[in-house]
Amino acid sequence: MPTHDIFAALRARVIDALGTLLPELPPESFARVQVEPPRDPAHGDMATNAALVVGKLAKQPPPKLATALAERLASLPEVESAAPAGPGFVNLRLREDFLRAQLPVVLGTGEHYGDGSAGAGKRIDVEYVSANPTGPMHVGHCRGAVVGDALANLLAKAGYEVTKEYYINDAGAQVLALAWAAYWRYLQALGTSLTEEEFAQSVPGGLQYRGEYLIPVGEALRERFGTTLAEPGGLPAGTSHWLETVRDFTVARMMESIRDDLAALGVAQDVFISEAQLVREGKLEQAEALLAAKGLIYRGVLEPPKGKTPEDWEPREQTLFRATQFGDEVDRPLRKSDGSGTYFANDIANHLHKLERGFAELVHVWGADHGGYVKRMQAAVAALSDRRVPLDVVLAQIVHVVKDGQPVRMSKRAGTYVTLRDLIDEVGRDAVRFTMLTRKADAQMEFDLNKVVEQSRDNPVFYVQYAHARCRSVLRSDNDPSPEVLTAAPLDQLNDPAELALIRRITAWPRTVEAAALAREPHRIAFFLHDLASDFHVLWNRGREDTTLRFIRAEEPEATRARLALVAATATVIRSGLAVMGVTPVEEMR
Template identity: 55%
Template sequence: MSDTQTLHAAFAARIEAVLRALELEGALPPGASEAAVTVEPPRDPSHGDLATNAAMVLAKAAATNPRALAEKVVAHLQREPAITEASIAGPGFINLRLADSVWLDELRAIAGLGANYGRSNAGAGRRVNVEYVSANPTGPMHMGHCRGAVVGDALATLLEFSGHPVTREYYVNDAGAQVDVLARSAHLRYREALGEEIGEIPEGLYPGDYLVPVGKVLAAQFGPRFVEAPEAEWLPDFKTRTVHAMMDMIRADLALLGIEHDVFASEAELQQAGKPAEAEAWLRAQDLVYDGVLEAPKGKTPEDWEPVELPLFRSTKFGDDQDRPIKKSNGDWTYFGADLAYHMQKAAHADELIDIWGADHSGTVKRIKAAVAALAQGEGREIPFDVKLVQMVQLLRGGEPVKMSKRSGTFVTLADVVEEVGKDVVRFTMLTRKPEAQMEFDFAKVVEASKDNPVFYVQYASARIHSTLRKAAAEGIVPDPAALDRLGQDELVLIRHAAQFPRLVEAAAAAREPHRVAFFLYDLAAAFHAFWNAGNDAPEKRIIVTQDPALTGARLFLATQIGQVIRNGLALLGVEAVEEM
């Protein structure tokens, strides 16, 4: 059971105290495993406020049937003043109804904790490395990168809020053939900057206009020195300088989304430092790398195929379908070989690794998980490793596919999208579906002022609360908890909903699923809008009842705390809680 100080954790502690009492009475044997005991809201709210499976889980250890054990648990719980009803359902579930005072106390707790409401130490200080974006440094960010960027950043924030020290990391793939192509593309723009008519960009080079300023900088630095020079003379320097320029551009694009990484790890530097070779030596010592020959390709074998002995990682030992080469026949490291060394480097400074990848990398998951499993085995420690695959985003405008960007040459840039609809709209929208689900981003729909637009609906709830507070202040009425006992069942329903937030945050962090926060916020906003709209037909249900300042003060206090929970949830997603719209 969690030690987080939330309403649910508090009642979990009460259940635990009852179980200790039953041990003393001899109704439960000491030391029975309670790992599977849960205390959570029932799926059907009509069954009560909380439910526990304690009797179902522990009946076997108690050598009795679940209902008999449940009766003993209920007998203890009925003595609790905070519990108005404890009943047995089905084969032995226990449903609890809580006193109104419990929910009013939770409302006060929200006010007292403010921005820390929902924060916990559930992570217990376990260090997590979250690697996300890691786009090739060959151009500006596009919407394919955007979704993974937002998912990774929100997940990192969620984990920090839940008690994990987090390292946000970006892996710069600056050692592959695509970087050579980038340097050649920059060289073409360099010649253009010096006055050469380059015409249409040749096939195989990057065509985007974003390299034009890079070419101008190179022209200013080198003059005509490398116009006719052999490639070997300028390629290394052009690679370094162009990658640096691209990473500056990528950092600026990410900043538009409010994203900053702690670490930018360079693949080129990794290789220059000999890390892949170190990884190979370490793995050979563990008998996890050996020299062998790959099987011939399945199906018809190509005429030019011939068996070559290569260093192979024993990934089949960890569930992969074949062992994987870590070097090519020319002696260069394979992408997997470098990636293996990179994950070893990350694991040296973390207790857990999380990678956010595009869905097109799904074929690599098994082998990298095998590599991390090998590392954990060799070090004799557990290194949990999770890969989140994020589907691409289809851009639409009024249902029609969006044309490509001239600046990028082949895609719509992230900067273009943020400039048009704003950071908050982009970030929230990216979290309105599970990352593995397909997503459409329609420019028209994401700015629509309707209930069907989750971004608007949640932001509108925040703005509506602030508008109500301003109106009340103009009438001389401020939030006041003095008369909270005047609140009725409609208000308590809203409090019950908001009180799920700490438990939701803890569960979302444990599952590594930040989209759960967005789903929760939409439901909470819907509950608040329903509460607010009830006053349209029944004036006595309005938040501001001018002739009853005490009740108004209590309702304003409630609205303020609902706004606080919305603000806390939006902060986890990197979205501002607006005060007016």
């Protein structure tokens, strides 16, 4: 019985068996039943927790129920053996002919193999990057960009309707600081006699952004506006004359640069939402009114911060959101002393905008330094949506870039940092994307510029790409037989343990997609591909030692065709996984 996802198929079989054994239980009693790979492959191909999660409802000891369930499952045509284990698990070993029969499914489905229905077509918004438009993309943004983009691809493969979103933080103090810096570059383009230090003395908070990337912006301002934004002689003019114009012009230029940087990384987001535009449209007031109507806004005084109280802290009445009703530690202020919205309030407006667009689920990818912000934002979304729409936050830890054993330093405000383009130019887009997914997002990682281009099995980028290149080399040597030809191959020729291990890995791909999507963990795809490549390389090396395992055997065309089917299926799944990661598979290694 060929099927697309053998784990889903066996889960359905397990639930059918439970229904027969426990007819008194309603179908919803089996919702938590899972069928997964066992932790130890020696225990079989699959394991189910069915007896553990249903035993209490059935008023039966889980081990007793597991024994009865195993007897039922052992009679299935797909199952070689079923055995109860531990406190109530059932381990399953599948028939080899059932496993081999999955290869035609892979070949017939192509790279869509692994496409799932876990998302059930639900609309989901994935917001990622959302860097302040104050400079070019740097390596600190890169990990979140890759994780977010791969996660969005993964969710789409798992059956969600995905929108990729960038939220432009263009309404805060940092953007005003950027405008002052761009204005300085504009004055320089006009030939001002002021020194940078003299100009900085007139800047509120000092001149914060000094990177050379603003020089072209200053020149563009001069070309667009001439001397109209400055006093005669290229001197500074009053802020009311230029600040808004320069801010908007500079943000637009920075966003053009950011879009270009993201495109170089292979990231193309669907929607760009401006914070400033939402504020102008009154979205903050709408959100505040909605929360007030629910009784979630009040005037009050917060307790002083825990630990050392700042010297300038003083109790004062504020407009507060009852975040504690939704799991946050404290209620949160929505208005500053000047009456404008807090950063948090503007974020609430952004999330109201998302909810108004009808998303059923929201996902954010943030830097790890935003970890303390998660609960308050989840509280706001729960309040706005009456707890109907979940917000998942994936935190991406910092990346330490090293070269020749030495750390590569970066400092955004000084303009002496490693840009995203630097990284791509150094090692290539595919290597950047793959490497950024070789660790769980919330684990710190070291990006070694030397190792990423190293051609060894210790470099997962090379290791996986080499497996695909080897597959393609084998298939080209036999004139690239079509899937139709390979599907008809006599697959019973595939009976070596190494061949069956590779088939088992291939058939785990749909389950991997679903599990990784639901866990919001795209790094699992990189791990899977590495394991798949390892299984393939093992078989390749076995063929060097044992001629009966070679893929091409001129004297045995039927055996060759069966092995080519296995090779083609392997290449197909590698391409399917690399597509999720946004990485281009290579045809040959150079």
